[in-house]
Amino acid sequence: MTAAPSRRAVLRALGTLPVVMAAGGAGAAAADAADAAPALTADQRRLAFATAPAETLAAPLTTLAGGLPPDLTGVLWRNGPAEHERFGHRYGHWFDGDGMVQAFTFTGASVSHRARILDTPKRRRETAAGKRLLPAFSTLPPEVAPIMAPDDMNAANTSVLAHGGRLMALWEGGSALEFDSETLEAGDFVSWRPDLAGAPFSAHPKVEADGTCWNIGCVTFPRLMLLFYRIDPQGRLAAFNALPVDPLGMVHDYVVTKRHLVLVVPPFVIEPERFAAGPISFLDAHVWRPELGTRVIVVDKETLAPVRRYDLPPGFHFHHGNGWEEADGTIHLDLCQAADPMFAIHDLRAVMEGDWGFPSAHPHYRRMVLRPGGAAAIEQVATAVADFPRIDPRRTGLRHRALFALTGARDGGWPLSRVGRIDPDHGVVDGWTYPRHLIPEEHVFVPRGTAEGDGWLVGPFLDLERSAAGLSVFEARHLADGPLWQGLLPYPLPLGLHGTFVAA
Numbered sequence: 488m489t490a491a492p493s494r495r496a497v498l499r500a501l502g503t504l505p506v507v508m509a510a511g512g513a514g515a516a517a518a519d520a521a522d523a524a525p526a527l528t529a530d531q532r533r534l535a536f537a538t539a540p541a542e543t544l545a546a547p548l549t550t551l552a553g554g555l556p557p558d559l560t561g562v563l564w565r566n567g568p569a570e571h572e573r574f575g576h577r578y579g580h581w582f583d584g585d586g587m588v589q590a591f592t593f594t595g596a597s598v599s600h601r602a603r604i605l606d607t608p609k610r611r612r613e614t615a616a617g618k619r620l621l622p623a624f625s626t627l628p629p630e631v632a633p634i635m636a637p638d639d640m641n642a643a644n645t646s647v648l649a650h651g652g653r654l655m656a657l658w659e660g661g662s663a664l665e666f667d668s669e670t671l672e673a674g675d676f677v678s679w680r681p682d683l684a685g686a687p688f689s690a691h692p693k694v695e696a697d698g699t700c701w702n703i704g705c706v707t708f709p710r711l712m713l714l715f716y717r718i719d720p721q722g723r724l725a726a727f728n729a730l731p732v733d734p735l736g737m738v739h740d741y742v743v744t745k746r747h748l749v750l751v752v753p754p755f756v757i758e759p760e761r762f763a764a765g766p767i768s769f770l771d772a773h774v775w776r777p778e779l780g781t782r783v784i785v786v787d788k789e790t791l792a793p794v795r796r797y798d799l800p801p802g803f804h805f806h807h808g809n810g811w812e813e814a815d816g817t818i819h820l821d822l823c824q825a826a827d828p829m830f831a832i833h834d835l836r837a838v839m840e841g842d843w844g845f846p847s848a849h850p851h852y853r854r855m856v857l858r859p860g861g862a863a864a865i866e867q868v869a870t871a872v873a874d875f876p877r878i879d880p881r882r883t884g885l886r887h888r889a890l891f892a893l894t895g896a897r898d899g900g901w902p903l904s905r906v907g908r909i910d911p912d913h914g915v916v917d918g919w920t921y922p923r924h925l926i927p928e929e930h931v932f933v934p935r936g937t938a939e940g941d942g943w944l945v946g947p948f949l950d951l952e953r954s955a956a957g958l959s960v961f962e963a964r965h966l967a968d969g970p971l972w973q974g975l976l977p978y979p980l981p982l983g984l985h986g987t988f989v990a991a
Protein backbone atom coordinates (compact mmCIF):
# COMPACT_ATOMS: atom_id res chain seq x y z
CA MET A 488 0.00 0.00 0.00
CA THR A 489 1.05 3.49 -0.66
CA ALA A 490 1.12 6.05 2.10
CA ALA A 491 -2.42 6.86 3.14
CA PRO A 492 -3.62 9.69 0.92
CA SER A 493 -4.97 12.74 2.54
CA ARG A 494 -8.72 12.50 2.80
CA ARG A 495 -8.83 16.25 3.29
CA ALA A 496 -6.91 16.71 0.05
CA VAL A 497 -9.38 14.49 -1.76
CA LEU A 498 -12.31 16.42 -0.42
CA ARG A 499 -10.69 19.76 -1.23
CA ALA A 500 -10.08 18.62 -4.78
CA LEU A 501 -13.69 17.60 -5.07
CA GLY A 502 -14.81 21.03 -4.01
CA THR A 503 -16.97 19.86 -1.19
CA LEU A 504 -17.10 20.14 2.54
CA PRO A 505 -15.52 17.45 4.65
CA VAL A 506 -18.20 14.96 5.54
CA VAL A 507 -18.06 12.60 8.46
CA MET A 508 -20.27 9.57 8.59
CA ALA A 509 -19.90 7.21 11.48
CA ALA A 510 -20.37 3.55 10.73
CA GLY A 511 -23.99 2.80 11.36
CA GLY A 512 -24.92 6.44 11.10
CA ALA A 513 -27.54 7.52 8.68
CA GLY A 514 -25.23 9.82 6.80
CA ALA A 515 -27.53 12.72 7.45
CA ALA A 516 -24.61 15.14 7.56
CA ALA A 517 -23.56 13.99 4.13
CA ALA A 518 -27.05 14.35 2.75
CA ASP A 519 -27.25 17.86 4.21
CA ALA A 520 -23.95 18.79 2.60
CA ALA A 521 -25.16 17.48 -0.74
CA ASP A 522 -28.43 19.38 -0.42
CA ALA A 523 -26.56 22.61 0.31
CA ALA A 524 -24.71 22.41 -3.01
CA PRO A 525 -26.10 24.42 -5.93
CA ALA A 526 -28.76 22.60 -7.88
CA LEU A 527 -27.67 21.19 -11.21
CA THR A 528 -28.89 22.81 -14.38
CA ALA A 529 -30.88 20.87 -16.96
CA ASP A 530 -27.90 21.02 -19.34
CA GLN A 531 -25.67 19.51 -16.68
CA ARG A 532 -28.22 16.76 -16.02
CA ARG A 533 -28.51 15.97 -19.72
CA LEU A 534 -24.75 15.38 -19.89
CA ALA A 535 -25.31 12.15 -17.95
CA PHE A 536 -27.23 10.76 -20.92
CA ALA A 537 -25.46 12.47 -23.81
CA THR A 538 -23.79 10.47 -26.54
CA ALA A 539 -20.12 9.72 -25.88
CA PRO A 540 -17.92 12.42 -27.47
CA ALA A 541 -16.32 10.01 -29.97
CA GLU A 542 -16.60 6.40 -31.15
CA THR A 543 -13.16 5.65 -29.75
CA LEU A 544 -11.52 7.34 -26.80
CA ALA A 545 -8.22 6.93 -25.00
CA ALA A 546 -6.49 9.00 -22.35
CA PRO A 547 -4.66 8.73 -19.04
CA LEU A 548 -6.50 9.80 -15.91
CA THR A 549 -5.11 12.82 -14.15
CA THR A 550 -4.92 12.48 -10.40
CA LEU A 551 -7.37 14.78 -8.65
CA ALA A 552 -6.26 13.77 -5.20
CA GLY A 553 -4.89 10.91 -3.18
CA GLY A 554 -2.63 8.06 -4.15
CA LEU A 555 -3.17 4.79 -5.96
CA PRO A 556 -2.54 1.54 -4.10
CA PRO A 557 0.50 0.04 -5.90
CA ASP A 558 -0.92 -3.48 -5.52
CA LEU A 559 -4.18 -2.60 -7.28
CA THR A 560 -3.37 -3.75 -10.82
CA GLY A 561 -5.63 -5.00 -13.57
CA VAL A 562 -8.45 -3.77 -15.76
CA LEU A 563 -11.89 -2.53 -14.84
CA TRP A 564 -14.03 -3.43 -17.84
CA ARG A 565 -17.22 -1.45 -18.21
CA ASN A 566 -20.18 -1.31 -20.55
CA GLY A 567 -23.19 0.89 -20.99
CA PRO A 568 -25.45 2.64 -23.47
CA ALA A 569 -23.33 5.42 -24.97
CA GLU A 570 -24.79 6.32 -28.33
CA HIS A 571 -28.08 7.83 -27.27
CA GLU A 572 -28.32 10.00 -30.38
CA ARG A 573 -27.51 9.05 -33.94
CA PHE A 574 -28.68 10.30 -37.34
CA GLY A 575 -30.67 13.00 -35.57
CA HIS A 576 -32.68 10.46 -33.58
CA ARG A 577 -32.52 10.36 -29.79
CA TYR A 578 -33.53 7.32 -27.82
CA GLY A 579 -36.05 7.77 -25.03
CA HIS A 580 -34.70 5.51 -22.28
CA TRP A 581 -31.38 5.05 -20.46
CA PHE A 582 -31.12 1.40 -21.56
CA ASP A 583 -31.57 1.93 -25.31
CA GLY A 584 -28.28 3.28 -26.66
CA ASP A 585 -25.61 1.30 -28.49
CA GLY A 586 -23.01 -0.10 -26.13
CA MET A 587 -19.56 1.29 -25.45
CA VAL A 588 -16.98 -0.95 -23.82
CA GLN A 589 -14.39 0.71 -21.65
CA ALA A 590 -11.16 -0.43 -20.08
CA PHE A 591 -9.67 1.37 -17.08
CA THR A 592 -6.17 -0.10 -16.80
CA PHE A 593 -4.52 0.09 -13.37
CA THR A 594 -0.73 -0.26 -13.30
CA GLY A 595 -0.33 0.46 -9.61
CA ALA A 596 1.08 3.90 -10.40
CA SER A 597 -1.44 5.21 -12.91
CA VAL A 598 -4.78 4.56 -14.57
CA SER A 599 -5.49 4.89 -18.27
CA HIS A 600 -8.74 4.65 -20.17
CA ARG A 601 -9.79 3.23 -23.51
CA ALA A 602 -13.30 3.05 -24.93
CA ARG A 603 -15.03 2.07 -28.17
CA ILE A 604 -18.59 1.97 -29.39
CA LEU A 605 -19.33 -1.66 -30.29
CA ASP A 606 -20.10 -1.87 -33.98
CA THR A 607 -22.72 -4.60 -33.72
CA PRO A 608 -24.62 -6.03 -36.71
CA LYS A 609 -27.52 -3.82 -35.54
CA ARG A 610 -25.39 -0.70 -35.66
CA ARG A 611 -23.76 -1.64 -39.00
CA ARG A 612 -27.19 -2.11 -40.53
CA GLU A 613 -28.21 1.33 -39.32
CA THR A 614 -24.94 2.85 -40.57
CA ALA A 615 -25.60 1.41 -44.03
CA ALA A 616 -29.13 2.83 -43.99
CA GLY A 617 -28.01 6.19 -42.63
CA LYS A 618 -30.76 6.08 -40.01
CA ARG A 619 -31.95 4.22 -36.99
CA LEU A 620 -33.93 1.12 -38.00
CA LEU A 621 -34.17 -1.36 -35.14
CA PRO A 622 -36.25 -1.31 -31.97
CA ALA A 623 -34.36 -0.64 -28.77
CA PHE A 624 -35.30 -1.74 -25.23
CA SER A 625 -37.84 1.06 -24.91
CA THR A 626 -37.77 3.13 -28.10
CA LEU A 627 -38.94 2.48 -31.64
CA PRO A 628 -37.34 4.46 -34.47
CA PRO A 629 -39.72 6.24 -36.86
CA GLU A 630 -39.33 3.39 -39.37
CA VAL A 631 -38.87 -0.15 -38.07
CA ALA A 632 -37.06 -2.70 -40.23
CA PRO A 633 -38.06 -6.39 -40.17
CA ILE A 634 -36.44 -8.43 -37.43
CA MET A 635 -35.54 -12.06 -37.99
CA ALA A 636 -33.85 -12.81 -34.65
CA PRO A 637 -33.19 -11.08 -31.30
CA ASP A 638 -29.56 -10.40 -32.22
CA ASP A 639 -30.81 -8.15 -35.03
CA MET A 640 -31.52 -5.66 -32.21
CA ASN A 641 -28.59 -6.57 -29.95
CA ALA A 642 -27.08 -3.33 -28.62
CA ALA A 643 -24.44 -5.19 -26.53
CA ASN A 644 -24.75 -2.40 -23.97
CA THR A 645 -25.22 -3.86 -20.49
CA SER A 646 -22.17 -5.59 -19.02
CA VAL A 647 -18.88 -7.37 -19.65
CA LEU A 648 -18.01 -10.99 -18.94
CA ALA A 649 -14.38 -12.09 -18.85
CA HIS A 650 -14.41 -15.88 -18.86
CA GLY A 651 -12.76 -18.87 -20.57
CA GLY A 652 -10.17 -16.63 -22.22
CA ARG A 653 -12.79 -14.42 -23.87
CA LEU A 654 -14.11 -10.95 -23.29
CA MET A 655 -17.81 -10.59 -24.03
CA ALA A 656 -20.19 -7.66 -24.11
CA LEU A 657 -23.58 -8.68 -22.74
CA TRP A 658 -27.11 -7.56 -23.47
CA GLU A 659 -30.46 -8.65 -22.09
CA GLY A 660 -32.25 -10.34 -24.96
CA GLY A 661 -29.61 -11.88 -27.21
CA SER A 662 -26.18 -13.41 -27.47
CA ALA A 663 -22.92 -12.42 -25.84
CA LEU A 664 -20.71 -10.45 -28.24
CA GLU A 665 -17.00 -11.19 -28.16
CA PHE A 666 -14.65 -8.21 -28.41
CA ASP A 667 -10.92 -7.71 -28.72
CA SER A 668 -9.05 -6.89 -25.52
CA GLU A 669 -6.58 -4.59 -27.32
CA THR A 670 -8.60 -2.81 -29.99
CA LEU A 671 -11.99 -3.25 -28.24
CA GLU A 672 -13.42 -4.01 -31.68
CA ALA A 673 -16.57 -6.11 -31.83
CA GLY A 674 -16.13 -9.72 -32.88
CA ASP A 675 -18.74 -12.41 -33.38
CA PHE A 676 -21.70 -13.38 -31.29
CA VAL A 677 -20.89 -16.33 -29.04
CA SER A 678 -22.72 -19.55 -29.85
CA TRP A 679 -22.54 -21.91 -26.89
CA ARG A 680 -23.79 -24.81 -29.04
CA PRO A 681 -24.78 -24.80 -32.72
CA ASP A 682 -28.47 -25.16 -31.98
CA LEU A 683 -28.28 -22.34 -29.41
CA ALA A 684 -26.96 -19.69 -31.82
CA GLY A 685 -28.82 -16.49 -31.06
CA ALA A 686 -30.32 -17.73 -27.79
CA PRO A 687 -30.56 -15.03 -25.12
CA PHE A 688 -27.67 -14.98 -22.66
CA SER A 689 -28.41 -12.43 -19.94
CA ALA A 690 -26.19 -9.72 -18.53
CA HIS A 691 -25.62 -11.02 -14.99
CA PRO A 692 -23.63 -14.26 -15.25
CA LYS A 693 -22.23 -15.58 -11.97
CA VAL A 694 -18.73 -17.03 -11.82
CA GLU A 695 -18.04 -19.25 -8.83
CA ALA A 696 -14.66 -19.62 -7.15
CA ASP A 697 -13.87 -22.78 -9.19
CA GLY A 698 -14.39 -20.88 -12.45
CA THR A 699 -17.81 -22.33 -13.27
CA CYS A 700 -20.01 -19.73 -14.92
CA TRP A 701 -23.80 -19.79 -14.65
CA ASN A 702 -26.25 -17.77 -16.61
CA ILE A 703 -29.88 -17.49 -17.64
CA GLY A 704 -31.70 -16.30 -20.73
CA CYS A 705 -35.25 -15.07 -21.22
CA VAL A 706 -36.99 -16.19 -24.40
CA THR A 707 -40.12 -14.37 -25.51
CA PHE A 708 -40.64 -16.01 -28.93
CA PRO A 709 -41.94 -18.47 -30.12
CA ARG A 710 -42.82 -19.37 -26.52
CA LEU A 711 -42.02 -17.94 -23.14
CA MET A 712 -39.06 -19.72 -21.59
CA LEU A 713 -36.21 -19.34 -19.16
CA LEU A 714 -32.86 -20.76 -20.25
CA PHE A 715 -30.20 -22.04 -17.87
CA TYR A 716 -26.52 -22.32 -18.79
CA ARG A 717 -23.58 -23.92 -17.01
CA ILE A 718 -20.27 -22.95 -18.65
CA ASP A 719 -17.11 -24.74 -17.55
CA PRO A 720 -14.00 -22.77 -16.53
CA GLN A 721 -12.60 -23.17 -20.06
CA GLY A 722 -15.65 -21.45 -21.53
CA ARG A 723 -17.42 -24.55 -22.89
CA LEU A 724 -21.10 -25.26 -22.39
CA ALA A 725 -21.34 -28.01 -19.77
CA ALA A 726 -25.12 -28.14 -19.26
CA PHE A 727 -28.21 -26.39 -20.57
CA ASN A 728 -31.94 -26.51 -20.02
CA ALA A 729 -35.01 -24.57 -21.13
CA LEU A 730 -38.02 -24.15 -18.88
CA PRO A 731 -41.38 -22.88 -20.17
CA VAL A 732 -42.66 -20.11 -17.85
CA ASP A 733 -45.99 -18.47 -18.67
CA PRO A 734 -46.62 -15.72 -17.80
CA LEU A 735 -43.00 -14.61 -17.83
CA GLY A 736 -41.95 -11.53 -15.91
CA MET A 737 -38.90 -9.38 -16.60
CA VAL A 738 -36.07 -11.42 -15.07
CA HIS A 739 -32.84 -9.45 -15.33
CA ASP A 740 -30.79 -11.14 -12.62
CA TYR A 741 -30.88 -14.19 -10.29
CA VAL A 742 -28.66 -15.77 -7.64
CA VAL A 743 -26.68 -18.97 -7.30
CA THR A 744 -26.32 -20.85 -4.04
CA LYS A 745 -24.27 -23.94 -3.31
CA ARG A 746 -26.88 -26.21 -4.89
CA HIS A 747 -29.39 -24.00 -6.67
CA LEU A 748 -30.12 -21.19 -9.08
CA VAL A 749 -32.89 -18.98 -7.74
CA LEU A 750 -34.98 -16.83 -10.07
CA VAL A 751 -37.31 -14.20 -8.67
CA VAL A 752 -39.96 -13.44 -11.28
CA PRO A 753 -41.71 -10.08 -10.79
CA PRO A 754 -45.30 -9.64 -12.02
CA PHE A 755 -44.17 -7.24 -14.75
CA VAL A 756 -45.04 -9.72 -17.46
CA ILE A 757 -44.52 -9.73 -21.18
CA GLU A 758 -47.62 -10.08 -23.33
CA PRO A 759 -46.48 -11.64 -26.64
CA GLU A 760 -49.77 -10.68 -28.29
CA ARG A 761 -48.67 -7.04 -27.95
CA PHE A 762 -45.76 -7.84 -30.28
CA ALA A 763 -48.18 -9.45 -32.70
CA ALA A 764 -50.39 -6.35 -32.70
CA GLY A 765 -47.70 -4.18 -34.26
CA PRO A 766 -44.29 -2.65 -33.66
CA ILE A 767 -43.80 -2.22 -29.94
CA SER A 768 -40.72 -1.98 -27.76
CA PHE A 769 -39.68 -4.74 -25.37
CA LEU A 770 -40.48 -2.52 -22.38
CA ASP A 771 -43.90 -1.53 -23.69
CA ALA A 772 -44.79 -5.19 -24.32
CA HIS A 773 -44.71 -5.65 -20.53
CA VAL A 774 -47.72 -5.17 -18.26
CA TRP A 775 -47.73 -4.69 -14.48
CA ARG A 776 -49.98 -7.37 -13.03
CA PRO A 777 -49.52 -7.20 -9.25
CA GLU A 778 -52.26 -9.76 -8.72
CA LEU A 779 -49.82 -12.41 -9.95
CA GLY A 780 -47.46 -11.69 -7.07
CA THR A 781 -43.73 -12.40 -7.15
CA ARG A 782 -42.96 -15.96 -8.14
CA VAL A 783 -39.73 -17.68 -7.15
CA ILE A 784 -38.34 -20.64 -9.06
CA VAL A 785 -35.57 -22.69 -7.43
CA VAL A 786 -33.56 -24.71 -9.95
CA ASP A 787 -31.26 -27.62 -9.10
CA LYS A 788 -27.74 -26.89 -10.35
CA GLU A 789 -27.11 -30.53 -11.24
CA THR A 790 -30.23 -31.15 -13.32
CA LEU A 791 -31.09 -27.54 -14.21
CA ALA A 792 -34.69 -28.49 -13.46
CA PRO A 793 -37.02 -26.64 -11.06
CA VAL A 794 -37.33 -28.22 -7.64
CA ARG A 795 -39.21 -25.62 -5.56
CA ARG A 796 -41.54 -22.70 -6.18
CA TYR A 797 -42.71 -19.88 -3.91
CA ASP A 798 -45.27 -17.10 -4.10
CA LEU A 799 -44.61 -13.72 -2.50
CA PRO A 800 -46.18 -10.26 -2.60
CA PRO A 801 -45.65 -8.18 -5.75
CA GLY A 802 -42.62 -5.99 -6.30
CA PHE A 803 -40.18 -5.15 -9.06
CA HIS A 804 -36.43 -5.40 -9.13
CA PHE A 805 -33.60 -5.61 -11.59
CA HIS A 806 -30.79 -6.75 -9.32
CA HIS A 807 -29.79 -9.21 -6.67
CA GLY A 808 -26.65 -9.25 -4.56
CA ASN A 809 -25.91 -12.80 -3.52
CA GLY A 810 -27.64 -15.97 -2.42
CA TRP A 811 -26.63 -18.73 -0.05
CA GLU A 812 -28.24 -21.68 1.69
CA GLU A 813 -28.18 -23.33 5.05
CA ALA A 814 -27.64 -27.07 5.60
CA ASP A 815 -31.39 -27.59 5.94
CA GLY A 816 -31.98 -26.04 2.53
CA THR A 817 -33.15 -22.62 3.70
CA ILE A 818 -32.15 -20.11 1.04
CA HIS A 819 -31.26 -16.47 1.73
CA LEU A 820 -30.91 -13.90 -1.01
CA ASP A 821 -30.53 -10.15 -1.50
CA LEU A 822 -32.53 -8.02 -3.88
CA CYS A 823 -32.96 -4.34 -4.60
CA GLN A 824 -36.72 -4.18 -4.95
CA ALA A 825 -39.24 -1.39 -5.52
CA ALA A 826 -42.99 -1.47 -5.00
CA ASP A 827 -43.61 -1.47 -8.75
CA PRO A 828 -41.74 -0.96 -12.06
CA MET A 829 -42.65 2.72 -12.53
CA PHE A 830 -39.07 3.88 -11.95
CA ALA A 831 -38.02 1.80 -14.95
CA ILE A 832 -41.05 2.75 -17.04
CA HIS A 833 -41.19 6.46 -16.23
CA ASP A 834 -38.18 7.80 -14.36
CA LEU A 835 -35.52 6.21 -16.55
CA ARG A 836 -37.25 7.72 -19.58
CA ALA A 837 -37.56 11.15 -17.94
CA VAL A 838 -33.81 11.32 -17.28
CA MET A 839 -33.23 11.40 -21.03
CA GLU A 840 -34.89 14.84 -21.02
CA GLY A 841 -32.90 16.06 -18.04
CA ASP A 842 -35.85 15.50 -15.70
CA TRP A 843 -34.53 14.26 -12.36
CA GLY A 844 -37.78 14.53 -10.44
CA PHE A 845 -37.87 10.79 -9.77
CA PRO A 846 -41.50 10.60 -8.61
CA SER A 847 -41.64 6.80 -8.59
CA ALA A 848 -40.84 4.30 -5.86
CA HIS A 849 -37.20 3.25 -6.14
CA PRO A 850 -35.49 0.01 -5.13
CA HIS A 851 -34.49 -0.62 -1.54
CA TYR A 852 -32.27 -3.34 -0.15
CA ARG A 853 -34.40 -6.31 0.85
CA ARG A 854 -33.61 -9.86 1.77
CA MET A 855 -35.65 -12.94 1.04
CA VAL A 856 -35.78 -16.17 3.03
CA LEU A 857 -37.10 -19.33 1.35
CA ARG A 858 -37.62 -22.28 3.66
CA PRO A 859 -37.68 -25.85 2.33
CA GLY A 860 -41.18 -26.45 3.73
CA GLY A 861 -42.67 -23.73 1.54
CA ALA A 862 -42.63 -20.74 3.90
CA ALA A 863 -41.14 -17.59 2.41
CA ALA A 864 -40.64 -14.04 3.60
CA ILE A 865 -39.21 -10.82 2.32
CA GLU A 866 -38.15 -7.89 4.47
CA GLN A 867 -36.76 -4.45 3.90
CA VAL A 868 -33.53 -4.05 5.81
CA ALA A 869 -32.26 -0.66 4.68
CA THR A 870 -34.26 2.56 4.60
CA ALA A 871 -32.18 4.15 1.84
CA VAL A 872 -32.69 3.49 -1.83
CA ALA A 873 -30.13 0.99 -3.11
CA ASP A 874 -29.20 -0.53 -6.44
CA PHE A 875 -26.22 -1.77 -8.45
CA PRO A 876 -25.28 -4.23 -5.68
CA ARG A 877 -21.95 -6.06 -5.81
CA ILE A 878 -20.33 -8.54 -3.48
CA ASP A 879 -16.85 -9.85 -2.83
CA PRO A 880 -16.81 -12.29 -5.78
CA ARG A 881 -15.08 -14.92 -3.62
CA ARG A 882 -18.39 -15.27 -1.73
CA THR A 883 -20.56 -15.99 -4.79
CA GLY A 884 -23.11 -18.57 -3.67
CA LEU A 885 -21.72 -18.62 -0.13
CA ARG A 886 -22.82 -16.84 3.02
CA HIS A 887 -21.76 -13.24 2.79
CA ARG A 888 -21.60 -10.41 5.29
CA ALA A 889 -21.10 -7.48 2.97
CA LEU A 890 -22.83 -6.06 -0.04
CA PHE A 891 -21.59 -2.93 -1.81
CA ALA A 892 -24.19 -0.82 -3.56
CA LEU A 893 -25.08 2.64 -4.70
CA THR A 894 -27.41 4.04 -2.07
CA GLY A 895 -28.64 7.49 -1.24
CA ALA A 896 -31.36 9.78 -0.14
CA ARG A 897 -34.16 11.21 -2.22
CA ASP A 898 -32.85 14.75 -2.04
CA GLY A 899 -33.91 16.02 -5.43
CA GLY A 900 -30.60 15.11 -7.05
CA TRP A 901 -29.45 11.83 -8.48
CA PRO A 902 -31.00 9.26 -6.13
CA LEU A 903 -28.01 6.88 -6.05
CA SER A 904 -25.51 9.44 -4.81
CA ARG A 905 -23.69 7.39 -2.20
CA VAL A 906 -21.50 4.30 -2.15
CA GLY A 907 -22.47 2.10 0.74
CA ARG A 908 -21.62 -1.15 2.42
CA ILE A 909 -24.67 -3.11 3.47
CA ASP A 910 -24.66 -5.77 6.14
CA PRO A 911 -27.54 -8.12 5.22
CA ASP A 912 -28.58 -8.20 8.89
CA HIS A 913 -28.18 -4.53 9.73
CA GLY A 914 -28.58 -2.46 6.58
CA VAL A 915 -26.19 0.29 5.50
CA VAL A 916 -23.26 0.29 7.91
CA ASP A 917 -20.69 2.38 6.05
CA GLY A 918 -20.75 4.81 3.17
CA TRP A 919 -19.61 7.98 1.51
CA THR A 920 -21.80 10.48 -0.30
CA TYR A 921 -20.61 11.97 -3.57
CA PRO A 922 -21.04 15.73 -3.91
CA ARG A 923 -24.11 16.64 -5.89
CA HIS A 924 -22.18 17.35 -9.12
CA LEU A 925 -20.43 13.95 -9.12
CA ILE A 926 -22.70 11.13 -10.27
CA PRO A 927 -21.37 7.71 -9.32
CA GLU A 928 -21.83 4.59 -11.41
CA GLU A 929 -21.68 0.99 -10.23
CA HIS A 930 -18.69 0.42 -7.95
CA VAL A 931 -17.02 -2.99 -8.14
CA PHE A 932 -15.31 -4.80 -5.30
CA VAL A 933 -11.72 -5.84 -6.02
CA PRO A 934 -10.39 -8.50 -3.61
CA ARG A 935 -7.13 -8.34 -1.70
CA GLY A 936 -5.90 -10.79 0.93
CA THR A 937 -8.24 -13.60 1.88
CA ALA A 938 -10.93 -12.28 4.21
CA GLU A 939 -14.33 -11.25 2.91
CA GLY A 940 -14.47 -7.51 2.33
CA ASP A 941 -10.68 -7.08 2.31
CA GLY A 942 -10.10 -5.10 -0.86
CA TRP A 943 -10.97 -1.99 -2.76
CA LEU A 944 -14.13 -0.55 -4.20
CA VAL A 945 -13.56 0.90 -7.65
CA GLY A 946 -16.03 2.82 -9.75
CA PRO A 947 -16.47 5.63 -12.26
CA PHE A 948 -18.28 8.89 -11.78
CA LEU A 949 -19.33 11.76 -14.02
CA ASP A 950 -18.35 15.27 -12.94
CA LEU A 951 -21.19 17.48 -14.20
CA GLU A 952 -19.36 20.70 -13.36
CA ARG A 953 -16.11 19.85 -15.14
CA SER A 954 -17.89 17.92 -17.95
CA ALA A 955 -15.50 15.08 -17.37
CA ALA A 956 -15.66 11.43 -16.34
CA GLY A 957 -13.56 10.16 -13.47
CA LEU A 958 -12.82 7.20 -11.32
CA SER A 959 -12.66 6.57 -7.57
CA VAL A 960 -10.83 3.99 -5.51
CA PHE A 961 -12.00 3.33 -1.96
CA GLU A 962 -10.67 1.16 0.81
CA ALA A 963 -13.70 -1.15 0.93
CA ARG A 964 -13.69 -1.47 4.72
CA HIS A 965 -13.52 2.29 5.26
CA LEU A 966 -15.83 3.94 2.80
CA ALA A 967 -16.64 6.76 5.19
CA ASP A 968 -13.02 7.87 5.03
CA GLY A 969 -13.64 8.94 1.44
CA PRO A 970 -11.76 7.90 -1.68
CA LEU A 971 -8.14 6.79 -1.48
CA TRP A 972 -7.69 8.21 -4.95
CA GLN A 973 -9.68 10.00 -7.59
CA GLY A 974 -8.68 10.65 -11.16
CA LEU A 975 -10.26 12.56 -13.99
CA LEU A 976 -10.45 12.08 -17.75
CA PRO A 977 -10.32 14.96 -20.25
CA TYR A 978 -13.76 14.08 -21.63
CA PRO A 979 -17.23 13.20 -20.34
CA LEU A 980 -18.86 9.81 -20.68
CA PRO A 981 -22.56 9.00 -20.31
CA LEU A 982 -23.55 6.97 -17.27
CA GLY A 983 -22.88 3.28 -17.87
CA LEU A 984 -24.33 0.16 -16.33
CA HIS A 985 -22.15 -2.78 -15.29
CA GLY A 986 -18.59 -4.03 -15.33
CA THR A 987 -16.07 -6.47 -13.99
CA PHE A 988 -12.52 -6.19 -12.67
CA VAL A 989 -9.88 -8.54 -14.04
CA ALA A 990 -6.77 -8.59 -11.88
CA ALA A 991 -3.39 -8.42 -13.62
Ligand SMILES: [Fe+2]
Pocket residue numbers: 690691739805806984985
Ligand atom coordinates in the same frame (compact mmCIF):
# COMPACT_ATOMS: atom_id res chain seq x y z
FE1 LIG B 1 -28.25 -5.11 -14.52
